Amino acid sequence: MNTPKQRTIPVSENGRMNLPADMRRALGLAGSGHLIVSLIDNEIRITTASQALKRVRELASPFKPSGAYASDQLIEDRREESVRENDEQDASARG
Structure with a gap:
């Protein structure tokens, strides 16, 4: 000590x-x-x-996630979220 x-x-x-x-x-x-x-x-x-x-x-x-960078996981999560938001907007626009 x-x-x-x-x-x-x-x-x-x-x-x-x-x-x-x-x-x-x-x-x-x-x-x-x-x-x-x-x-x-x-x-x-x-x-x-x-x-x-x-x-x-x-x-x-x-x-810390094992075998990956936390930043890579964050980027992947944000991309998936963006795709979901775009799909929801497209569905709203269609009807």
């Missing part, structure tokens, strides 16, 4: 703060960049875009 790292850091009047170097390194940040900052239950969570994407993939993995 990861031991949580915790620091007290100053926040300037305009809201700026510095993320400590060891925490930047732990996140894989080198130089400038962007972070995702979330406010959850009155706590601030900071993560990288790559870590957020990894988390989304982990959460979605149980719903």
Whole structure:
């Protein structure tokens, strides 16, 4: 289990703060960049875009169809729906 790292850091009047170097390194940040900052239950969570994407993939993995891409299944479903709608419109137009 990861031991949580915790620091007290100053926040300037305009809201700026510095993320400590060891925490930047732990996140894989080198130089400038962007972070995702979330406010959850009155706590601030900071993560990288790559870590957020990894988390989304982990959460979605149980719903992934086996042997196919979810996007392929979605496209197939939409095409079938479109054919049904066109058939219904044709039937309505005929009578």
